[in-house]
Amino acid sequence: MGVKETRAIRVEGKELTISNPDKMMYPEDGITKWSYLLHLTRLAxxxxxHCRGRWLTTIRFPDGVHGKSFYQKNVPSHAPKWVRTAVWNEVEYILLEDTATLAWLANLACLEFHLSFDRVDAPDIPPELVFDLDPSAPPFEKVVEVALYTKEALDGMGLSSYVKTSGATGLQVYVPIRRQYTFDDTRRVSRFIAMYLAQKYPRLITIERTVKNRGDKVYFDYLxxxxxxxxxxxxxxxxxNGAPVSTPLTWEELKKGARPEQFTLATIHGRLAEKGDLFARLLAEDSRHDLTDILKWIPK
Known part of the structure; x- marks a missing residue:
């Protein structure tokens, strides 16, 4: 058997060995594991x-985007000692808190990074309301329409909102809130908004969980x-394919026809250099909304 190629690197003072750096992760886009790692270190x-202090779930694709995949929640036994972790519900989660850990995960062919809604330092206290808008059928413009109706409803409640692409076919809307409300509290607010929109736009929006019963409507996922x-x-x-990236947008961009496939590993760096982090306000304490008055008049 031939010797597998490796490449030694140092990231933030940590030694890493990158295995099979020339293996294709995104064949159609010419992205090898090595170039993927370089993209991630630039994105770090x-x-x-947005990742610090949250439980991480990754999806690994050892043979690239077209190969088999699996979810990774528990930290693998071979993880370096410097990788930070936190235990919750008997799972020892990886905490994605530095560039070295991100590079190590790139070497494991982690092509997707999913975060918990609450934080390690405040379990059951989510710092945002989040709505996931998922199309049942094309066109994407229907999802945009629902997102804009959602913003309109939130504006009417005095809540500022931020939108990003899912990186796939949908959109996700965030509202920063004070760190004092439980998931039970946020569920009351999100259910109220979801039901209001589904009743106001019944031909466009559904809250039906069963996929086959949604027809061609946009699924407003508050659950x-x-x-x-x-x-x-x-x-x-x-x-x-295309190596898309889940990307924050301005509401004006969305109105003007921005589409998820525009935002990829090839284009995201130039965009960030030009616009910066459009989700930065989600991290600011002075941007957080008080839901107390809203909760008083929303039925339990």
Whole structure:
């Protein structure tokens, strides 16, 4: 048997050995494991602030985007000692808190990074409301329409909102909230908004969980936002042709026709250099909304 190629690197003072650096991760896009790792290290300053302090679930594709995949929650036994972890519900999760850990995960062919809705330092206290808008059928413009209706409803409640592509076919809307509400509290608010929109736009929006019963409507998923569940991280790649990236947008961009396939590993760096992190406000304490008055008039 031939000797497998490896490449030794140092990231933030940590020694890493990259195995099979020339293996194709995204064949149609010419992205090898090595070039994928370089993309991730460039994304690290933008991605890591949103990942720190959250339980991480990755999806690994050892043979690239077209190969078999599996979810990784528990930290593997061969992890370097410097990889930080946290235990919750008998799972020892990886904490994605530095560029060295991100590079190590790239070497494991982690092509997607999914984050918990709550934080390690405050379990059951999510710092955002999150709505996942998932099309049942084309065109993407229907998802955009639902996102804009969602923003309109949130504006009417005095809640500022931020939107990103899922990196696949949908959109995700975030509302930063004070760190004092439980998932039970946020479920009351999100269910109220979901039911209001589904009743106001019944030909466009559904909250039906069964896929076959959705028809061609956009699924307004408010149930995903819950303890123990996760969502694709801002700036995470997705395991799809084109190497798309889950990318924050301005509402104006969305109105003007922005589409998920525009935002890829090939284009994201230039965009970030130009626009910066459009989700940065989600991390600011002074951007967080008080839901107390809203909870008073929403039925339990």
């Amino acid at each position: 300053p933008w991605m890591l602030p 995903q936002h819950w303890r123990g569940k996760s969502l694709i991280a801002p700036y995470s790649p997705r395991a799809r």
